[in-house]
Amino acid sequence: MGIPLIDFSKLTSPDKAVRGQEIQTLDTACREIGFFYLVNTDIDTALMSRIMKAAKRFFDKPLDEKLAIDIKNSTNHRGYGAVGEEQLDELNKADWKETFDMALDLSADHPLALKYPKMYGPNQNPNDPVVLETLHDYYVTAFSVAQHVLTAMADALKLESDFFTRCFKDHVTVLRMIHYPPRPSATHDNGAGAHTDYGCITLLLQDEVGGLEVKHRNGEWIKATPMEGSLVVNIGDLMQRWTNDEYTSTAHRVRASEADVHRYSFPFFVEPDYETHVACVPSCQSKERPAKYDPILSGDWIQSRFDATYAYREQEPA
Numbered sequence: 067m068g069i070p071l072i073d074f075s076k077l078t079s080p081d082k083a084v085r086g087q088e089i090q091t092l093d094t095a096c097r098e099i100g101f102f103y104l105v106n107t108d109i110d111t112a113l114m115s116r117i118m119k120a121a122k123r124f125f126d127k128p129l130d131e132k133l134a135i136d137i138k139n140s141t142n143h144r145g146y147g148a149v150g151e152e153q154l155d156e157l158n159k160a161d162w163k164e165t166f167d168m169a170l171d172l173s174a175d176h177p178l179a180l181k182y183p184k185m186y187g188p189n190q191n192p193n194d195p196v197v198l199e200t201l202h203d204y205y206v207t208a209f210s211v212a213q214h215v216l217t218a219m220a221d222a223l224k225l226e227s228d229f230f231t232r233c234f235k236d237h238v239t240v241l242r243m244i245h246y247p248p249r250p251s252a253t254h255d256n257g258a259g260a261h262t263d264y265g266c267i268t269l270l271l272q273d274e275v276g277g278l279e280v281k282h283r284n285g286e287w288i289k290a291t292p293m294e295g296s297l298v299v300n301i302g303d304l305m306q307r308w309t310n311d312e313y314t315s316t317a318h319r320v321r322a323s324e325a326d327v328h329r330y331s332f333p334f335f336v337e338p339d340y341e342t343h344v345a346c347v348p349s350c351q352s353k354e355r356p357a358k359y360d361p362i363l364s365g366d367w368i369q370s371r372f373d374a375t376y377a378y379r380e381q382e383p384a
């Protein structure tokens with residue numbers, strides 16, 4: 067089984083029959099593999115190529131300029147992460163990548179930043195206005211695409227259409243740029259270690275290099291081969307929990323690029339308001355299938371997943 071393809075223009079079609087059929091395909095993809103390609107979105111090829119250029123511009127800057135916005139100096143995890151800083155798979159080698167994270171930009175004295183300082187607060191922005199403007203444009207457009215996908219998922223799960231989207235007032239959705247530089251040695255085959263994503267859904271834009279692999283439930287790793295103009299979307303842990311394990315958060319990894327090859331990718335981690343009450347959705351439980359998980363605040367859950375990654379990193383630096 068490969069990775070299914072969903073047509074965003076059909077998901078948002080005014081023709082009920084067309085939309086209904088695509089929602090059915092979406093539902094099956096979310097249950098069976100938790101990954102799909104999304105085509106014909108509002109992120110047009112011009113915006114895709116703008117953000118690719120912006121990433122090259124940003125990561126090409128001298129290291130000391132990037133370290134001026136080091137993610138280590140941010141309590142709320144925003145800014146630049148140097149190579150070796152993140153290790154997603156604790157049994158493997160350090161991820162061979164550098165990153166940049168941004169999200170909703172709140173001042174440090176905003177009530178939410180005071181209450182949840184690890185999640186809310188200021189961004190650490192690149193000082194290049196072209197890069198910053200591009201990131202902003204991409205964020206806004208990707209957010210709108212994500213909201214349409216979440217609406218379709220709510221419909222697929224027979225919930226009120228805004229069941230998920232109403233939880234995105236003070237959301238913690240993160241846009242990340244990743245640069246995978248050429249691998250340091252022939253034996254370092256790890257771009258990003260095997261992991262699942264923490265949030266609701268992730269919308270990933272990748273360049274033409276390839277390397278992303280998805281773990282099928284039969285144990286095989288399937289290549290998510292780049293498809294021009296598409297996003298790769300996957301279900302995260304929070305959505306899996308919300309749906310009582312009906313929608314699947316699937317492990318994935320990135321193989322290191324070949325010698326001399328640079329890869330760029332852009333995950334958009336769609337995560338709701340910290341105080342979203344995540345309790346098993348009504349349509350995913352019954353007498354025969356009781357709720358498996360206790361209700362939890364979205365932010366507490368995401369934070370606990372995050373802290374687990376950090377704890378490991380602090381014990382055993384890469």
Ligand SMILES: O=C(O)CCC(=O)C(=O)O
Binds near residue numbers: 263272320332
């Ligand atoms: O770079 C990629 O293709 C995937 C990255 C990823 O899975 C992540 O950052 O969570």
Ligand SMILES: [Fe+2]
Binds near residue numbers: 263
């Ligand atoms: Fe991921």
